[in-house]
Amino acid sequence: MSRRTAIGWAAVGAGVSAAVLLGLAPMRNATETAEGKNPSADRPTATASSARDGEVRLERAEQQRTGLSVASVTTTSTPAITHGFARGLDxxxxxxxxxxxxxxxxxxxxxxxxxxxxxxxxxxxxxxxxxxxxxxxxxxxxxxxxxxxxxxxxxxxYGPGLARLGTGARHALIADIAAGRAALVRIDVPGASLDTRSRMRIDGGVLAVLGPAAAADPRLQSAGLLAILRGPIAASATNGRILDVKVERGSAEAGVAVPRDAVLRWRGGLWVYRQDGPESFERVELIDARPIGGAWFVHSGLTAGNRVVTGGAETLLAIDRSGGSAAESDGD
Structure with missing residues (x-):
């Protein structure tokens, strides 16, 4: 075989191989499509991304597609809260x-x-x-x-407050304690003085303050209050159990009111996404937040005028957790 003839046959073979490869590519894409795969799914989209933990970028077109909405936090004030504890009595x-x-x-x-x-x-x-x-x-x-x-x-x-109860009221209280409908508790707030006018509450229960306790706490050396606890939690307020008590002080505490729809519960905390730019959002934890009406009161982390995401915050969290695009976060 001459050299020219060999070159000719080699060219023919290369052409046939290229045609076969080009024919197989559409078939592979068709097969992936039939199996529910997206051939370009491995390539992150530029419309949504998370550069680092807590920061998300989302283009405006993608914000409209996902129904993202924002609202401003407003200045407010609420009575200052001090945390104490209530101990169940025998x-x-x-x-x-x-x-x-x-x-x-x-x-x-x-x-x-x-x-x-x-x-x-x-x-x-x-x-x-x-x-x-x-x-x-x-x-x-x-x-x-x-x-x-x-x-x-x-x-x-027990204290003078309980001693002032009449015979009938005392018998009824003992019957309620035995049935789990009420509990007798002592309330102490370390480093603060209490009186019967202090507004106190325990989650899941209603407190009725009777008066000063009979003696100081042996460890804290603090004067306490005697109270009757009623409600669902009363049955579990057994002798010696410690419950968290929130005490409202007379002074007012300044802060901001965050819309309830903006708050996410994640990793045991409360979070919001604050809009830092037209297409950038940052996750902010709400420290010591407490509910007030239809909002959450926060005294740090946010300032009046900050815009927080009230609709679509879950989408931002999904993108944030995936560290990639919105398409990647759908399967998280």
Whole structure:
């Protein structure tokens, strides 16, 4: 075979190979499309991206497509909040004192009646001596003293607020404690003084403050308040359990009101996406945020006039978590 003929056959072979490859490419794309794959899915789109954790860029056209909306936070103020704790008290001890009062009153009533009967018999010169009359009077006085001591035990061991409850109210309270409808708690706020006018609340319960506690806390050396806790959480406020208490102070605290629709719950915290530019957003954590009406009160991290995402924040979080494009975040 001559050299010219060999070159000719080589050219023909190269042409045939190129035709085969070009024919296979459409078939491969068709196969991927039929299987639900996107041949260009591996190439990130430029319309949405996350350069680093907490920052997202989204073009305006993509913002409109995803229904992104923003709103401004506004200046507001709310009573300052101090955190304290409530400790469940033993309701069984209160029930024992109440039973002691009932027993002492019954004994005192019986001894008074016996003393009165003997006095009458002695005045009629019947079968009653002066000695028996004096003994009956002494017994009546002793039983009356036991009643007074039993009644004072409530104030001495729990506080004057509980001691002021009437007999019927105390019996009803003990019955509610036994049924899990109420609990007796002591409230302390380290480093702060409390009074009965302080507004306090426990999540999942309603507090009714009775008055000062009988003694200072042995570890904190702080004066506390005695209160009755009612509500769903009362059944679990057993003796010694500690619950978080929020106490409103008289002073006002300045901050901003964040729309409730803007707040995301993630990683055990509350977050919003703040708009830093026409196409840039930054994730901001809300520290010590608390609900006020239809918004969240925040005293740091955001300032009045900041714009936060109220619609489509979940989309930004998905892009943020994927560290890539919106198309990549759909499968996260």
């Amino acid at each position: 309701g069984g001890a209160l029930a024992a004192i109440d039973a002691e009062i009932v027993t002492a009153r019954a004994a005192a009533g019986a001894s008074r009646a016996e003393a009165a009967r003997l006095v009458q018999l002695f005045s009629q010169d019947q079968s009653a001596s002066a000695k028996s009359v004096e003994a009956a009077r002494a017994q009546s006085a002793a039983d009356s003293a036991r009643v007074g001591l039993a009644e004072r035990r409530i104030g001495l061991e």
